[in-house]
Amino acid sequence: MNSEEDARNGVDASPGDNHEKVDPAVSDENITIGTIDDVMRRGNPGNRAPRQTAACRTAELAEAAGRYHRLGLNVVTVGGSKRPNVPSWEQYQRTRQSGETIGGLPYETAYGLAVVCGLVSGGVCCLDYDKIEGDRAAFLSCQLEALGLPPVYPWAVETPSGGHIWIRLLGDLNALDGCGKLTGQVQGCHHVELRFDGHYAIVPPSRRQDGGSYRFLSVDGIPSVRPAEVAFDQVLTAAEWNEPRFTERRAPSKGALALASKTVTSEYVEAAIQGELDEVRSAVEGHRNDTVFKAAAAIGSMLHLGIDEGEVVGRLLVAGQTSGLPHEEIVSAVRSGLKKGAENPRGLVLSEPEAAQVEVSRPPYPLHVLPPAVRDFVVEAAACVGCPPDMVAVPLLAYAGVTIGRTRSIQIKPRYIKHPAFWFAVVGAPGSGKSPADGLARSFVEALQAKAHADWHTAHQEWRIEHELWKQRIKGKGSGKASTGGKPFHVDPEPEEPGLEHYYTTDSTIEALAPMLSRSAGVAIAHDEIVGWVKGMGAYNGASARDRAEFLSLWAERSLKSDRRGRAPILIENPVAVIIGGVQPDVLSDLAGEAGKRDGFIDRFLWSWPEQRPAPWTEKTVSPSTAAAVEAIFNRLRATSGDVAPVTLSGDARSFWRDWYNENGAVVEAEHGLMAGIHAKGDVQLARLALVLHVLAHDDPNASAVSVDTMFGAAELVEYHFAHARAVVQRLGVAVNTAHTGRGSTLRQRVIARLQKHGGWMSATDIAKGLGGHIPAAVRDQELARMEAEGHVRRRVRPSGDLGGRPAVQWALTGSADEFDNTGKVVA
The missing domain is CATH 1.10.10.10 (Winged helix-like DNA-binding domain superfamily/Winged helix DNA-binding domain)
Known part of the structure; x- marks a missing residue:
């Protein structure tokens, strides 16, 4: 077979290699004893393998194969012609080998070992330099420098006719143009090959039929670490690469090992994750931290395929604990690794039928955490509208929170006090019942707003009369100075105009909101379509950046100070502005630009995206008794006046808080991007939800501490919103990669x-x-x-x-x- 055919079939051969018969002088029966270190000893004259017995050689190859496998590499045995001597070795291009498979390879008839290149071995690539002129070590040192690698690099190999440099490729491999190999030219050698998917290359302690051996230049034995990662761009600049030949192109893989620019199956994704977890579990002391980091990076590079990031974080943490690595080190390694992997994603695409199926799981609303009267209303209202209960429950808690406003707070510890300043967003398609459900939930604050307006109207009428009388008194006394020694007349103070107590508004500029908050315990900003509010923020005066910053501060309950010309300065401490609105799934992409700003704005929302199905017409309504029970609860929520002490946690609730806070903190460290920001605000969301649940359930909230059951229920709500946020983040991630121009585009x-x-x-x-x-x-x-x-x-x-x-x-x-x-x- 000629060298071109060898290259096409992944054989580690170069032009001029001869395949003569085995010389009896070097047959297995006549080889003397040696060791692995002997085989790869530097300075061996003629680079020929020492002689050893057949039994020792078999054990040597088996031990070396096991070491390569533990480094995450697939291995095959090769015969004298440098071809695999295992049947159907192509299966190892697609599937990660087990330890049992490695143990069963035919070492007795093998001349050496070869590592399978490509994704199945963790992205390993072999750069094969053939027929090096002059000093091979010096030549390889120059190539290492061109690749950005240190001169003493454990994965540089001297071969009988040239040299290999083993690396792991980072980035997309589109330049391969459907091939698993590139050929090119480098000064100082005949040619260079880049071998990846569908190819393999010989590794130490292999030898040829003529006795020539393969050895690592800077280490004795097998390296203890995996090959270094090198950006594909760096590799492309290290040689003059030829255009891939048609004969070198490979048919699309049907298994897990698709090229980096090809489609893969969900089975491949899970197998890849499991392989990385196995590496973590079997990591030996001294390499555990590095193994966790690299496993997290490998998984992170596939997050764009729809992997549940929270789930893999948990699996990595458990696997790391199995290896015996301290928890703090695991968290740090997982966080750094996932971030690096996400920044360098593999060019894999999930097959379209599966891509449609791989959506983040969105759990149902945990109705059982709501007080009975509230839960009954949610269930009946949802049945009345024909929508998921989430669409009623989410806005109902928002309106309950704004009704409570500044009149109640929860204290986790001194100076850690929170009020119910929520931001809620409900995702629903047109016709899903989103608006009618919000209308039913809002009916209670609308009733309170109507009563407040009626009281204000009466008070304003009285003020107008009193103010007119005041003006007449002023006019009667005159405005000049009489015989009082030049002193002005005494003037009665002007009656203060009464202000309307607000519960909700649809005018959400900071300029309009400030006076409302100054006269109210809390104000809800309600919008049918929240995207319009986000994108139109600051449109009135062009100060979108200032309004955005003010709303970020409002969520954090920082004092609001408004200074407008012609109006007295306004200062509100602990303002409570609750945002509630809907989003259509098809317009979620309009928020991609907002998400890309990474200023924590989108992170502040509690997202809900319930499963929706068309509902038939129904004659059901909410029973008067059920509505009256919830109305009575809302009527007492803002009945408190004066300073009220914050509610506190019971001992068990405090212990639960501590454990949940620490566990969520570990997730924050391991997450990245939007989900990291969303989890980072989880403790604030938990405190606020616990406050609302506690106040809803007790006529006198201060008569008892917040129970562990209430805290557990609030945690279930937070986890519900985390899961739904992940689905939203996934959709935003897709939207970022669509065409868009004009204002707000990335x-x-x-x-x-x-x-x-x-x-x-x-x-x-x-x-x-x-x-x-x-x-x-x-x-x-x-x-x-x-x-x-x-x-x-x-x-x-x-x-x-x-x-x-x-x-x-x-x-x-x-x-x-x-x-x-x-x-x-x-x-x-």
Whole structure:
């Protein structure tokens, strides 16, 4: 078989390799005893393997294979022709081997070992330099420098005719163009090959038929750590790579081992996670922290496939504890690893049928945590509307919170006091019953608002009469000075105009809200579509940034001070402004730009996205007795006047709080992005929900401490909202990668829109011109690299022209580039 066929089939052969018959002088029967270290000893004359018995050789290969496997690599045995001597070795391109499989390899008939490259071995890649001229060690040292690796690198191998450098690739592999291998040229050797999916390469302590051996340059024995990670961009600049040949292209994989730019199955994702967890559990002392970090990074690089991040965090924590690593170190390693992996996602795409199925689980609303009267109303109101109970319960708690307002608070410890300043958002499609459900929940505060308005109207009428009489008194006394020695007349103080006590509003600018809050214990900002409120914030006076900052402070219950010309200054301590509104699933994407600001705004919401199904017409209504019971509860919620001491926690509730706080803190450390921010605010949400549940359930909330049952119920509500928030975050993550232009669009959305409009390959410079020419090159290139790593765009490197110069890098949207020819024009 010629060398081209060898290369096509993944054989570690170079042109000129001969495959002569085995020389009896070096057959297994005539080999003398040696050790693993002997085999790989540096300075061995002629780089030939010492002789050893067949039994020792078999044990040596088995031990080495086990070491490679423990480093996360798939291994096959090879015969004298450097071909695998195992049947159907292709299965190991798709499936992670078990320890039993490794133990059952045919070492007795093997000349050596080969590591299977690609994703199945954790993204391992072999750079094979053939026929090195001169000093091999010096040549490999230069290549290590070009790759950004240290000169003393454990995974540099001297081979009988050249050298190998083993690395783990980071980033998308679109430049492979459907291949698992690239070939190229490097000065100082005949050629270089990059081997990845579908290929393998020989590793120490292998030997050839002629006795030539493979050895690591800087270590004796097998390295104790996995190969270093190197960005694919770095590899592309380390050699002059040829365009992949058609004969080298591989058919799409049907198993887990799809190329980095191909689709994968959910089985692959779970197998990959399980493989990383196995590595963590079996990690040995001295390598446990590094193993946890790398496992978390590997899993983090697949989060975009719909993995439940909270679930894998828990699985990693348990696996780390099994290895004996201290809890604090596990949390730190998991957090750092997931963050790094998420920043360098693999270019994997879930097959479309499965992508539709892989949605974050959204649990039902925990109705049992509500007081009986409230729970009965929620159930009856939901049946009346034909909607999920979530759509009634969520706004009902919001309106209960605003009715309580500043009149009640909960103290977790001194100076940790919270009021019910919630932000709620309910996701529901048109016709889901979202608005009617909110209307039923709001009916109680509307009744209180109507009564407050009637009282204000009566008081205002009395004020108008009194104010008119005051003006007449002033007029009668005159405005000048009489015979009083130059002193002015005594003037009665002007009667103060009564203010309306507010419960809710739909005018939500800070300018309008400040006077309302000054006269009210709490105000709800209610919107049918909350996206309009978010995007229209500050539209009245153009001060959107200031309004946004003020609302962030309002959620944190920081004092609000408003100074408007022509109006007395307003100062409100512990303001309670509750936000409640709806969002249609199809317009969630409009919040992608808001989420991208990462200022904690979206993080503050308690999200609810209940499962929705069409409901038939029903004659059901809420019974008068059920509505009256809840109305009575609302009537007493703001009945308190004066300073009231905060409610406190019982001993058991305090213990529960401490445990929940610490567990949630561990999740915060391990999370990243929006979910990290949402979890970081979990303790505040827990305190506020516990306060509302306690006040709803007790006529005199201060007569008893908050019980552990109430605290447990509040924790169930927080976990419910965490789960629904994850579904929203997943949808926002998809929205970030869609085309959008104009105000509020992100750089990524504008890049995608530019590429879609052009319809072909574009240089980075042309992309920048289309964006207005004001985006810094470093920012542009960083965003393009992220998009490539996530599989949204692909790049190609065009060779230099006849006059030389640097190769041109061009970009196109993934999935559309194949429709264009090499000039970027549409193929007719």
